[in-house]
Amino acid sequence: MSDQETMSDVNHVQHMFLHVESSDAICILNVAGHPYRLRELIYMMIENGCRVMQTTADKYNIFTYDKESVEVYDYLTTIIKAKFI
DSSP: HHHHHHOOOTTTOOOEEEEEEEEEEEEEEEEEEOOOHHHHHHHHHHHTOOEEEEEEEHHHOOOOOOOOOOEEEEESSSEEEEEEO
């Protein structure tokens, strides 16, 4: 499937891990959703002053954190889990 077909398929779901740093928190997000919605989510984080980097499942699994994990779901993007430092 080409990139254009993927982006126009409303049922396509992309999954990725994001390392996000802000002035008061560091977390890794395990996210899934349509590619356009994930782009929008990443741009919103950047516009709000966050540093966003794509990471791997291995980094997610070994990420040390001492605060709770949070699960978030909405109808456009599913943030499966966020681990905070």
